[in-house]
Amino acid sequence: MIRDGTGQEDPAALASLVRDDRAEEARARIAAAWERGEDTPALRLVALLLGMATPRHEAWTPESLAPLLRTPLPAEPAGRLAGALNRMAEAPGAEFPRIEAACLLLQAEEPHWAEQAMLPLWPEGGTGPLFARVLSGIWAVLGRQRQAVEAAEAAVRLDPRAEEYLIHLAGLRLQQGAPGAALLAAGRAIGLAPEHAVAWRMASAAHLALGQVEEAIAASRRAASLSADQVGFAEEVLVSSGAEALNREHAPPPVRVEAPIRETPAWARLPASLPPPPRAMLGTLLRTRARIVDALMLREARTQFTHSRLGYAWALFEPITHVFILFVAIGIMGGSRAPIGDSLPVFYMTGVLPYLFFCHVTERGMHIARDSRVLLSVPVVTLGDIAAARLLLRAATDVVVFLVTLTAFIAMGIAQLPNDPLSLLAAYVVLFVLACGIALANMVLSELSELPERVWTVSLRGLYFVSGIFYHPNMMPAGIREWVLWNPLIHAVEWVRQAYYPLYVSPYLDVEYLLRWALATLLLGGFLVAGFHRRLRGAT
């Protein structure tokens, strides 16, 4: 039935035989024809395409091919086809002559022949991505979707970086009715070539098929913005998505296909069980903190007075100036005898210095968090380190100033060395704890509002008058003194004087009361810091 009147194999009939399930039949027929002694160019062409050994080598020319093709090719492609066929005959295992021949056969509307030209090398492996891609295209033309997808996937596997293969795969997946897979492929193509309009078009079509209207519109607009060719498509998407939305209003809710749950890649998984970190020794912890606080203090010391040398001088001379202003002022008003000891300036010094120490430390607490944003961004540094460094440095500065002032007074011959240095030190330590508690509270409160700073500044002025700095509690009326003795600062001043003067024992000093205050302010400061820790770190 496939013979024509002349008894020869008809090329068109052979072509129709060359389908996947009848290639064997075609081979048999060709072999039979040869046995019968028939030998036509058509037979030899098909035999070549099928990878059969031909009895006689034929040098193909455009002219000899022309009658065999369904659609005559123009001269140039016909010449290339002849060349490709000749190379195929010479090297049946080479990929590229077959690819070229297949593409040209497609052009000549002989997809079955094109397929046969490719099949001898498929899927034996070793073919390149382009080979798989062309074969996929041929199968798509032949309507063999499943095989087309397989070959397209092979092409992508062989060259994952070529966006065209991915776009082709996305198109096939769409035709196949697998928009999810299509979207994945289109997404990968976009990843490789973000400016590829067709990739966006594929993504849009896939979104539309998935019912993701907004995404579809967005992607189609992106495609249209990249290439004017896609403008029409974008409009179509708009129209059809409108229809889609209408449909959805009336149709029962679509069955949503759950996206497969992605498994977390192994590298990113939290280990099921993790040995607890080795506990750092307390000593190591303390050493680390000490190292950090030390570094911060050094930096603080180096930067504190960079803006004004005058500020440094002022820190040094503030107490002495203060003492002499008091001396002159009170002298003018008529007071002239020191309540303790022989020297008024020394009496004032023993009040002014602890008072200023207290002021300086408590005021230093203001805005620590706000000023420390930059340092806090160093992971090892905590707010506690910065606060410790600042307050310790301020206290140390004041202690140095104390020593300088005392030395100056001794040099002037009006003062002597403290009678009980250890007790003096203890007084200062307790005063420091008291001041630190308030400084911590100030640190927190100043972050919340501007008010606390003003209130505290005014309070310090007030405390100046009720802390026994320029007078002795003895000199007060008993009724007022009773009230003034509630002020912890007056106890600190009394303690300093008791430690400094050889024969003075304060009748009012209540160390335990002062300690209670110190502890209470420290707890208050600690609680405030704990309560507002996040806010302190995060506030801007």
Added chain:
Amino acid sequence: MILLDGVSKAYRARDGSRKSILRDVSIAFPPGRNVGILGGNGAGKSTLLRLIAGSEAPDAGRIERRCRVSFSMGFSGTFHGGLSGRENLLFLARLYGASPREVLDFVADFTELGAWMDMPVETYSSGMVAKLAFGLSLAIDFDIYLVDEITEVGDARFRAKSSQAFRERLTRSSLILVSHSSATIRALCDCCAILDGGSLTPYDTVDEAMAAYAALMGVSHA
């Protein structure tokens, strides 16, 4: 190894609304893995790095660092303008517990700043500041380096030198890199995670992540 266990972090935006950067994120950054982090503008990539570094505390959850984690590479914000390059280096070396002497020698040699080391940092050009910061990052032996966009400084020779020094360091340290440049991520990372809408999704390969990222960007920013 850095572990994030159920970590959440949100910001109060200027208009008063809360913007979630991370919602209950659990992920491990194991040693020996160079991880690229992709995310749109404002997704919170830099915040994520600050959380990992410990510069910022999470709202909820736990971040555990079982190694020495660098400050953000090349970050010069902690330099004090009034202090000299040398003083700044000494300070930061002390903070990180590195030998100040070694850090100084390394950075001086690497950055070739010469006499500038004793000038206040505020007199430096921005390129010099960047060199100093980069040199410091390399001078301290961190196990994991955090990099927020690789910025290149200096002339071609210095860039080549830095790049080589950095790659050499990556043979024994690992990297968490935030970058907009897919080429940079491809060149330096072997896996990737995408930060978007409060979740941090890990991917096994850079290609997979890039594809997912492209699809994602197409959806929300086209």
